[in-house]
Amino acid sequence: MTSLTAIPAYAAPAPKAPLERTTIARRTVGAHDILIEIKFAGICHSDIHQAREGWGKGIFPMVPGHEIAGVVTETGSAVTRYAVGDRVGVGCFVDSCRECEYCEQGLEQYCVQGTVATYNGREKNGEPTYGGxxxxxxxxxxxxxxxxxxxALDEAAPLLCAGITTYSPLRHWNAGPGKRVAVVGLGGLGHMAVKLAAAMGAEVTVLSQSLRKKDDGLRLGATHYHATSDEATFKELRGSFDLIICTVGAPLPLDSYLSLLRVDGAFVNVGAPEEPNSLNMFSLIAGRKTLAGSSIGGIPETQEMLDFCTEHHLGADIEVIRADQINEAYERVLASDVRYRFVIDTATI
Structure with a gap:
């Protein structure tokens, strides 16, 4: 089997350092492995968090990227699922224990021993993982x-994180006809949450800091759009929603947002702020409300999401960039200056 060395990549050599072109080695293609020629890789806000150690200590040099779309170019001797030429994707993890109750249920993202992250992680042999x-x-x-x-592969790449991260809680909390769903934030995650919730048949409202992206929100499938910077919003919408999906990576006034839920409503975090948050427990007690989190999805559900997106003609709204624009793209993500996901054309690496 092929032994790959000197694979071109873009890496952060140290915490907070600009990414630069380098080379990495990939393992030999084993019996159960496939070799993927990556065509496109999405830029997720979590790439920035990790490359800048916002979530804790990282492994450097770090090659980010867990929104990967490409084509199979080689298969191991025991591979049965894929053939050369197949279009494939890889998301946030590349292995798990395969034995715990959650792995056996297809909930590998909650593996008891922890998943092997696609990047900034370690293989079971201790070698660092490098991303897309x-x-x-x-x-x-x-x-x-x-x-x-x-x-299209470029529009599919962000589905491997942004798509499944929002699809999973929408499915788990039964978004659909007759349900009122609010999406907090209209960014990389939020724009997919709006598309998916609308395709599931829910009535969708976007809650954003301003009305700057209102036209986009309505185009993507929202019925209503409100500015959270307007105090009247929280009075007007009090007790309105069955489900709120929060996609922002910054602390929020949770008590105010929980007031927007109906009895038995759920506020689900998929954004991961670097700072802790707080709330008054009476915000949950009054209304039997749920404050929850959700992490990506397992392999079966991720495949379900991709098939759902195909059926409903959904892809991410993207801006394709060259690899030498990655550092600029990071700054634009932090400035909310992307509609709505940067995708790297890896042929430019």
Whole structure:
């Protein structure tokens, strides 16, 4: 089997350092592995958090990227799921224990022993993992996803994180006809939450700091759009929603947002602020409300999401960039200056 060395990639050499072109080695293609020629890699806000150690100590040099779309170019001798030429994706993890109750249920993201992250993690042999800001990836076939022909690869790449991160809680909390769903924040995650919730048949409201993106929100499938900077919003919408999906990565006044829920409503965090948050417990007690979190999705649900997006003709709204624009893109993400996901054309690495 092929032994890959000197694979072009973009890496952060140290915490908070600009990313730069480098080379990395990939493992030999094993019996159950596939070799993917990466075509596109999305830039997730979590890439920035990790490259700048906002969530804790990282492993450097770090090659970010867990929104990966490409084509199989080689298969191991025991591979049965994929063939050369297949369109595939890889999301936030590339392995798990495979034995715990959650792995057996297809909830690998909650693996008791912890998943092997696609980047800024370590393989079971201790070697660091490198992500999708590169030209090739070797992965066990069980941790790859099939990208249907109905989705362009560049628009599919962000679905491997932004898509499944929002799809999973919408499904778990039963978004659909007759349900009123609010999406907090209209960014990379938020724009997919709006598309998915609308496609599921829910009545969707966007809650954003301003009305700057209102036209986009309505175009993406929202019925209503409100500015959270306007205090009247919280009075007007009090007790309105069955489900709120919070996609922002900054602390919020949770008591105010919980007041927007109906009895038995749920406020679900998929954004992960670097700072802690606080709330008054009476905000939960009064109304039997739920404050929850949700982490990506397992392999079966991620495949379900990709098939759902194909059926409903959904892809991410993207801006394709060259690899030498990554550092600029990071700053634009922090400034909320992207509609709505940067995707790297990895042929430019």
């Amino acid at each position: 800001y590169s030209t090739h990836l070797v992965v066990d076939e069980k941790y790859a996803l099939r990208i249907p022909e109905g989705i």
